[in-house]
Amino acid sequence: MKVLLEEKRKIILALLMGAALLFFAGIMYNTYDAYTKMVVEQQQQHLLLISRAVAQNMELYISDQLRDIRSVTQTPGFLESMEYYYTVGETARMKEYIFSYMQSHQQDPVRIYVLDRYGQEIFHYNQYPFSGELDEEALGLAESARKRESGIGNVFPIDEQRCGMTLVTNVYGGNGYLGTVISVMDLDVLYKRYVANLNFRDQGDIVVKDGDGNIIMHPDSRMLQFNYERDIPELDSMPQYESLRRMLEKQYTYEEGTAVYDSYSGGILPREQVIAAFSRMNLSGNSWYVSTAMPYSKAVELQNNMLKRFGLLAATVLFLVIAAGTIIYHLLRNRQKLRLETKYLKEINSTLEELHQSREEARHYQKLTTIGTLAGGIAHEFNNLLTPILGYSEFLEEQLGRKSEYFEDIAEIHKAGTRAKEIVEQILPFSRKETDTTSFKSVNLDVIIRDALKMIRLIIPSNIRLEEKLDDGNVNVYGNATQLHQVLLNLYSNACQAMEKDGGLLSVKTRRISREELPEHCREMADGDYVEIAVCDTGCGMSEEVLHQIFNPFFTTKEAGEGTGLGLSVVKDILINHSGAVSAQSRPGEGSCFYIYLPVTIGVCAVQIQRQPEKREEVKQISIALIDDEESVVKYLRKRLERRGYHVDGYTDPEEALEDMVNGRIHWNAVIVDYMMPGIKGTALAQRMKKLQPYLCVIMITGLVDREALELRQDGQIDNILIKPVNFEELVAAIDKGYRRQLDMIEY
Secondary structure, three states, X not given: OHXXXXXXXXXXXXXXXXXXXXXXXXXXXXXXXXXXXXXXXXXXXXXXXXXXXXXXXXXXXXHHHHHHHHHHHOOHHHHHHHHHHHHHOOOHHHHHHHHHHHHHXXXXXXXXXXXXXXXXXXEEEEOOXXXXXXXXXXXXXXXXXXXXXXXXXXXEEEEOOEEEEEEEEEEEEOOXXXXXXXXEEEHHHHHHHHOHHHOOOOOOEEEEEOOOOOEEEOOOHHHOOOOHHHHOOOOOOOHHHHHHHHHHHHHHHOOEEEEEEXXXXXXXXXXXXXXXXXXXXXXXXXXXXXXXXXXXXHHHHHHHHHHHHHHHHHHHHHXXXXXXXXXXXXXXXXXXXXXHHHHHHHHHHHHHHHHHHHHHHHHHHHHHHHHHHHHHHHHHHHHHHHHHHHHHHHHHHHHHOOOOOOHHHHHHHHHHHHHHHHHHHHHHHHHOOOOOOOOXXXXXXXXXXXXXXXXXXXXXXXXEEEEEEOOOOOOEEEEOHHHHHHHHHHHHHHHHHHOOOOOEEEEEEEEEEOHHHOOHHHOOOOOOOEEEEEEEEOOOOOOHHHHOOOOOOOOOOXXXXXXXXXXXXXXXXXXXXXXXXXXXXXXXXXXEEEEEEEEEOOOOOHHHOOOOOOOOOOOOOOEEEEEOOOHHHHHHHHHHHHHOOOEEEEEOOHHHHHHHHHOOOOOOOEEEEEOOOOOOOHHHHHHHHHHHOOOOEEEEEEOOOOHHHXXXXXXXXXOEEEEOOOOHHHHHHHHHHHHHHHHHHHHO
16 A cells, blocks of 8 residues: 555656646746847847948938039039030030049049030040940930939949949029039949948848839849849749738838848849848938848857857756755754744734734724714704704894894804804814815905905015005905915915015905906816906016926925925915916016916805895795705795795705606706705706706705815806805895896896
């Protein structure tokens, strides 16, 4: 039995070792394949650099030749000599210029032709020691003169060993076109000068083709004038030419690139797989293609040699490492085991401490979350209770008057309700998350501005004067008076510090503007009227560089220890939270101006509302839907609104109100909806009702204002937001304002 178990263990061990060998063999193969691809890509990039350099050198050389001959033909002396030729038929002076040019460019043009305006040859010069014969018909002299296009002319074979090309230069004088100068260039000279020197270790070839695909430069002269598409008849049909076809398509499509393909030359050269790179040369409307190619086998040969040497070295190092590791392992095994156990115990202890701490933090965070949720719920319920308490007590005070024996008792009820409202406001911050908007209400901007100026007057030096120019309109904005007060004090303080040394004028101006008058970067704000507050000083001013950074957190121009760099950053955040914006203008030595933009609200400021005895008024023919899940709130507001002459339909179930509207049973002019209701939120209900009746005036009453409600108000889905306990006069003003706006939209 033991023998069988031992045999099984040996078989399993052999299988595991075989699987391990296969696994490592696969890894080695994948590594080799990836390394081979990397080497090929590196070689391609190297070839691309060579092709690009050759193309740029040839393009520069041809451009220089055209520029040099153009500079000769445009000299006044040469132009006069050509005009003189047309007058008396003398060519001596022209020949002197051409001869001088050829003497200074002894290795460039092999022959220069001078043609008259009719394309007829006047004379030509050969470059010494060039003695070859040129097929002048292949040069296309008359055709080049007729086209009158300067640049590269024709490419033609000089003999079986080399090709040539013509460079055409048209000559114009005061009397118009005078003739054409054609330079004949030996491309073999150009190849030896700019191309042959770049061949690398005799492992690759550099080939140049003209725009028609004819090879005009090649280290093997047998390939001159060879054209793949012309000289390989079955190029487009035979599968064996697929890689070559893809390479040619890529070459004629892109400016430069790389490829791996099977090279065919119609039997001139042996077939082989090559890696190549190409770059296009564009000059005077002509495109030449510079290709650098090397055999694939040579590209990976160096890599294989390096891998062999690296493998031998790695095997030696691995053997030494295994031997040394085995010895060291036996020596340090016990010591290492003790260290591991000690480390393990320390890690367990540390993990337990971290786990305990994380549990405490999670428990604390859960408590805070629970408190926040509880605070929001308590505030919501208390506001629902306080709405009828404060409303009815206020209503009874107005109805009974101060002469009533019960007035003081009712006043105590109202006083206690007001105190309860203040306590709720102290609880609300626990439920706030991103922004403190629960304390937002309609505030009078002029009052805030003047209060801030009163405070700044107490601390400014005597050399600073204050100027106040507020708009006549009584402008209210929806926001937090304390935060807006903080914004203005910050701007006032910065202005005074800028004028502290030399004194100056601090001016505060306000004006009411439309959305179209806002600066460009503020045009994305909601439609409606805005108030612009300009706080300007005549201090030291700021540079353009500083002006772009003043609203960044922690940026300051003050000395170390004198400023945090958070003032203007906080100002910007507060104004964004108020759906507003801020911008600045300044120049060094000319002072600074900060412009604040806030949306005007239709809400009535609390300090402007005075209690007046409530009277029954005539029916206003305004139909209102009052929707709140708290029956006492619905009962109270319905009673007071009906006494003011409104027709009110009260609902404690939002689904019922929506159903009446969808079925067309009732048509309302305005909807007063609570934010937090079971089944459907007030924001969702407002959106659905607004879709059914676009001109509907929607007023939301809530104890908590979140970002969703503010965004809907910005988008016009909600016309106004009132904070519970609702001030009745604010509610009436909002209804009347919305109704007038509704009538204006319908008439329009």
